Every structure is written in structure tokens, then in C-alpha cells.
Amino acid sequence: xxxxxxVAIAVAGCTxxxxxxxxxxxxxxVKGDGVFKIAGASVCIGEGLDAESVQWANxxxxxxxxxxxxxxxxxxxxxxxxVEFVLNAELADEEYVxxxxxxxxxxxxxSAAGFRFATQTIGQMLPASYFGKAADPSADWILPVAxxxxxxxxxxxxxxxxxxxxFYSVEEVEKILDVMAAYKMNRLHWHLTEDQGWRxxxxxxxxxxxxxxxxxxxxxxxxxxxxxxxxYGGFYTQEQIREVVAYAADLGITVIPxxxxxxxxVAALASYPELGCSGGPYEVRKIWGIADEVLCPGKEATFxxxxxxxxxxxxxxxxxxxxxxxxxxxxxxxAKCRDCQKRIRSLGIKADKRHSAEQFLQNYVTARVxxxxxxxGRKIIGWDEILEGELAxxxxxxxxxxxxxxxxxxxxxxxxxxxxxxxxxxxxxxSDKKDVExxxxxxxxxxxxxxxxxxxxxxxxxxxxHVLGVQANLWTEYIGTxxxxxxxxxxxxxxxxxxxxxxxxxxxxxRFKASLHHAFEIYDVMGLNYCKAVFGEYGMDYVKVDEPAxxxxx
Ligand code: ACM
Ligand code: ZN
Numbered sequence: 001x002x003x004x005x006x007v008a009i010a011v012a013g014c015t016x017x018x019x020x021x022x023x024x025x026x027x028x029x030v031k032g033d034g035v036f037k038i039a040g041a042s043v044c045i046g047e048g049l050d051a052e053s054v055q056w057a058n059x060x061x062x063x064x065x066x067x068x069x070x071x072x073x074x075x076x077x078x079x080x081x082x083v084e085f086v087l088n089a090e091l092a093d094e095e096y097v098x099x100x101x102x103x104x105x106x107x108x109x110x111s112a113a114g115f116r117f118a119t120q121t122i123g124q125m126l127p128a129s130y131f132g133k134a135a136d137p138s139a140d141w142i143l144p145v146a147x148x149x150x151x152x153x154x155x156x157x158x159x160x161x162x163x164x165x166x167f168y169s170v171e172e173v174e175k176i177l178d179v180m181a182a183y184k185m186n187r188l189h190w191h192l193t194e195d196q197g198w199r200x201x202x203x204x205x206x207x208x209x210x211x212x213x214x215x216x217x218x219x220x221x222x223x224x225x226x227x228x229x230x231x232y233g234g235f236y237t238q239e240q241i242r243e244v245v246a247y248a249a250d251l252g253i254t255v256i257p258x259x260x261x262x263x264x265x266v267a268a269l270a271s272y273p274e275l276g277c278s279g280g281p282y283e284v285r286k287i288w289g290i291a292d293e294v295l296c297p298g299k300e301a302t303f304x305x306x307x308x309x310x311x312x313x314x315x316x317x318x319x320x321x322x323x324x325x326x327x328x329x330x331x332x333x334x335a336k337c338r339d340c341q342k343r344i345r346s347l348g349i350k351a352d353k354r355h356s357a358e359q360f361l362q363n364y365v366t367a368r369v370x371x372x373x374x375x376x377g378r379k380i381i382g383w384d385e386i387l388e389g390e391l392a393x394x395x396x397x398x399x400x401x402x403x404x405x406x407x408x409x410x411x412x413x414x415x416x417x418x419x420x421x422x423x424x425x426x427x428x429x430x431s432d433k434k435d436v437e438x439x440x441x442x443x444x445x446x447x448x449x450x451x452x453x454x455x456x457x458x459x460x461x462x463x464x465x466h467v468l469g470v471q472a473n474l475w476t477e478y479i480g481t482x483x484x485x486x487x488x489x490x491x492x493x494x495x496x497x498x499x500x501x502x503x504x505x506x507x508x509x510x511r512f513k514a515s516l517h518h519a520f521e522i523y524d525v526m527g528l529n530y531c532k533a534v535f536g537e538y539g540m541d542y543v544k545v546d547e548p549a550x551x552x553x554x
Contacts, residue, residue: 017034018144021518025502025511027502027506028150029147031144037142041083043072045057045076052112053115060083060119061073067136067141081103081104082104085115086106092110094114095114095149098121098147098150099148100145107119112252113186121150125146128522131182156187157471158417158469159188160191160471161476162475164191164196165197166485170240172482172485173188176489177251179526179528186253187253187469188256189256189471192257193259194264195266196218196266197215197232197284198212198267199234201238202309204311207271211270211284212267213267214231214233215285217231219286227286241317257319258323258324259306259309259310261325263326264327264328265294266282268295270282272305274299275296277294277298277340298334298341298342310322311376321380323381323398325383326362326386327383327384340358340361343364347364359388360390362388367392370392370394382398396415398416399419400473402422406459410463418469418471419470419472423499427441429444431538441477441478447491447495450492451495451507451509451512470499482529483529491531494515
């Protein structure tokens with residue numbers, strides 16, 4: 001018996017099946033015996049696949065060829081060792097089945113999304129160098145024999161990125177999209193306009209990027225009275241925007257642009273002061289926080305401007321949703337503005353016990369912009385402030401001030417996306433060692449807290465269908481470099497992905513935590529910075545100091 005076991009191990013040799021550490025955890029995994037050697041395997045495209053699925057199968061074959069250093073040919077019928085892409089129309093849009101045997105790999109899906117997710121799962125079952133840019137012929141290119149069935153809990157699996165407080169290059173945004181794809185996320189919420197910088201070229205309004213994209217200084221740390229006096233800014237040309245949208249689409253990710261209005265508009269006001277209540281002058285904001293200066297809805301020119309901007313935005317972004325912001329809009333200027341007050345009178349707006357007339361004026365802005373967007377065949381998303389007062393049917397509410405706005409919205413029959421700051425604000429500290437962590441906006445959001453978020457908590461069963469999904473938000477006031485950006489995202493994005501993808505019974509923090517060792521290897525290969533607080537190492541520049549060597553006795 002013992003001898004047989006020794007022989008079996010010797011025969012298996014280097015083909016011992018590796019652990020499966022896939023994040024987000026697939027719905028079901030049944031492991032078998034043995035392995036499939038994938039290096040040099042062909043990729044077989046079955047009948048009836050649509051063009052997008054075929055394109056993805058080709059992309060997958062190219063990746064295998066690149067990283068294994070052995071050609072993976074694309075073929076039309078199975079031959080030798082092969083990875084088969086098989087259409088199965090019975091499966092839901094994002095569902096897939098992955099069967100790995102010693103002889104072949106069979107992927108079943110009904111659409112490109114399912115095929116993509118199956119190959120992402122395969123990627124994480126392989127050595128980390130699968131995610132690299134060069135061949136690693138020395139790696140063990142084997143897959144454990146297994147039978148996997150998988151599908152997501154939520155259809156909307158998002159990440160928000162603020163590129164306004166600090167600007168990030170196309171290359172960095174694409175790097176983040178790569179990570180999103182690895183975690184089966186499908187929506188990038190791109191926060192493109194702010195008080196501190198306008199980041200998208202609009203041909204009709206060139207001053208937005210000539211003036212609005214640049215500030216003459218940035219506050220230093222948390223000192224609201226001092227700025228560094230350095231010109232800072234940047235923007236994406238329309239060509240670059242198209243490049244990012246196409247790059248994301250190839251990964252199955254839809255980019256949702258946000259034009260935040262009517263607040264958070266100081267950069268636009270600095271460019272076109274006639275759009276404000278006072279007429280200015282204004283300057284692109286150098287400090288964080290909330291500005292009193294907002295768009296003036298008393299002036300028709302303001303709506304012309306919004307529509308002109310949104311027309312170009314909708315040209316650039318094919319997404320079903322356009323995010324129109326709506327958060328943190330002080331009403332102090334509107335209360336004093338002749339044009340705003342005239343608009344209030346002409347609309348017959350009256351304050352009620354809970355809402356000022358100016359609050360209802362914001363509802364008017366939301367409804368008017370919503371109609372414009374709807375008339376162009378799109379839908380709006382707004383931050384949960386849009387729920388205050390009145391909200392027209394068809395709007396989707398993004399709950400950020402905790403979950404309360406989302407719970408209320410769902411009960412009222414609005415679709416919601418949960419991004420509660422209590423679980424999903426990745427600008428918060430990742431550990432309580434604030435003295436060694438890089439400067440953050442505040443808060444305390446360790447990875448285990450992200451992990452336990454339940455987006456449907458306190459939402460009645462019958463209203464849960466309105467929860468489209470979950471998203472984490474990354475505001476970048478205190479995040480000035482790509483290294484810091486990645487540090488705040490990782491590995492919390494991994495936890496986010498399980499909140500978005502896994503059914504509650506399929507989550508387990510200890511299993512997840514153990515899988516992070518493999519995740520960290522992948523981050524290293526991808527050249528990403530990340531936080532190790534979950535394993536007791538704190539700070540972005542944390543360096544473990546070796547114990548002093550024992551003095552030798554002479
Ligand atoms: C927000 O965090 N102001 C939506
Ligand atoms: Zn006004």
C-alpha cells in the first residue's frame with residue numbers, strides 16, 4: 001500500500017494538481033484527479049458563436065501563446081489537446097460551465113460575457129504569469145481537473161474612478177480596467193467633471209479644457225489654507241475617450257460617464273462664468289470640500305450648455321446609462337439669485353414642510369435633464385440626493401450616504417446601485433494604523449468590512465429586484481499617484497468582486513483571505529501596488545526590517 005502510494009506520487013511527479021484560488025469564488029467547483037497541460041493546446045471555436053465570442057476566443061489563444069511561449073492555434077474542430085468554446089443557448093447571459101479533463105477543456109456559454117468569465121477563471125487557475133507581458137516557459141502550465149459552474153449574483157458590478165481631483169493617464173485607466181476584467185466586473189463609472197478640474201474635451205465648449213482642466217495650485221495635505229502654487233491638470237481628448245471606451249468594450253466593460261450637475265461645477269463656471277448665479281469671476285478650485293458656487297438653473301443658457309455637453313458625451317459613450325451626479329448641491333446662491341427665484345415663481349414651485357423651494361428647483365433640473373437624456377434613448381443615474389423632494393420614474397439611484405437612500409429608493413420602485421460609504425468608499429483608510437498608512441480622507445474600511453457588505457440588507461424581498469448591483473467608489477482628493485491609487489484599490493477590489501458576484505452562501509472570508517496570496521502574485525506580475533494590511537503589514541512604503549543578527553560570541 002505504502003509502496004503504491006510512493007509510486008503514484010512519483011508518476012504524478014511535477015503534475016500535482018495546483019490549488020484553485022479563483023476570485024470571485026465560482027458558484028460550484030468539483031475537483032477531480034489529474035491535470036490538463038494547456039501549453040500548446042489549440043483553441044477550438046464551436047459552431048454558432050457570435051463575432052464577439054469568436055474575437056474573445058482569439059484573444060485568449062493569443063494570451064496563451066504569449067505567456068506559455070508555445071503556439072495555441074485557433075481551429076474549427078477539436079483536435080489533440082484543446083480548449084473548446086461551445087455555444088449553449090440554455091445558459092443565462094453571463095453564466096458559464098467549465099469542464100477540465102486530462103484530455104481537454106470545454107467551455108459552455110450563451111454569449112461573449114460567459115466565455116470571457118470562463119477564461120478569466122482559467123487565468124486565475126494558472127500560474128500568475130498568465131497575467132504578464134512576456135513568456136514564462138518555466139512555469140507549470142497546467143490546469144487541475146475540475147468541473148465548474150458559475151454565474152453572478154448581480155448584473156451591475158462596478159467601480160467608480162474620480163480622475164478630477166487627481167488626473168490619471170489613459171494607460172493607468174486601462175491598467176485598472178484589466179484588473180476589473182480579471183475580477184469579472186462590468187461597469188466603470190468614470191467621474192469626469194468636478195470643481196477641481198474638467199477632464200473631457202467638449203468641442204462645442206473648448207474653454208472647458210483650455211481653462212477648466214487646469215488649477216493654479218492644490219491644497220497641501222489637510223491644510224485648507226495652503227496650496228502648493230503648482231499648475232496642475234489634464235484632460236482626455238475625444239480620441240482618447242474613444243480609445244478607453246473601446247479598450248473597455250473588448251474586456252466586456254461598459255464605461256458610464258458622469259457629468260456631475262448642478263453642483264460640483266466650478267471648473268465649468270471658471271470657463272463660462274455666465275452659467276453661474278453671480279456671473280463670477282470663478283477659478284478652478286484648489287481645495288477639496290463642497291463649493292457654494294453651482295450652475296444657475298434660472299438661466300436658459302445653463303440648459304443649453306448641459307444639453308450641448310451631453311450630446312457630445314452620448315456620442316462618445318454608447319452606455320445605456322449616463323450619470324448626471326446631483327450630489328452636494330448647496331442652495332445658498334439660488335436663494336439669492338434673481339433668475340433662480342424668477343424660475344421658481346414661473347414654475348409655481350412652493351416650499352413644503354420638508355423641502356425648500358430651491359430643493360424643488362433641483363428636482364426640476366434633474367427632471368429636465370432626465371427628459372433630454374431619455375429622448376436620446378438613454379437613462380439617468382444620480383447620487384441619492386436626487387431622491388429628495390420629487391423624482392420622476394425611470395431614474396436609477398446611486399446610494400452613497402450609507403444604504404438608506406438605496407433602501408428608500410428600492411421601496412419606492414426605483415432601480416438602485418449600492419455604493420454605501422460604510423462599505424464601499426475606497427478612499428478610506430485600510431487599517432487603523434493611520435500614522436503609517438498613506439494620507440486618506442478619513443474613515444476606516446479594512447478589507448474584511450468590504451467583504452461582509454450585503455447590498456440587499458433591510459430591503460424587503462419584493463423590492464430586492466430593484467438592486468441592480470454594487471460598486472465601490474474611489475475619490476482621489478488625497479490620492480496623487482498611480483501607486484497610491486492602486487494601493488487604495490487592492491486588494492479591496494478582490495473583496496468587492498465577491499460582494500458583486502457570489503451568492504451569500506458562497507462567501508467565506510477565511511477561504512477568500514487564503515486566496516489573496518495568489519492574488520498578490522498576480523498583482524506583482526501586473527506591476528500593481530497593493531496593501532498588505534490583511535496580513536499585518538501596514539503602510540505603502542512598509543519595509544520589513546530584519547531582526548538584528550545575533551552577535552557572534554568571540
Ligand atoms: C459623493 O461621495 N459625494 C457622491
Ligand atoms: Zn441662479
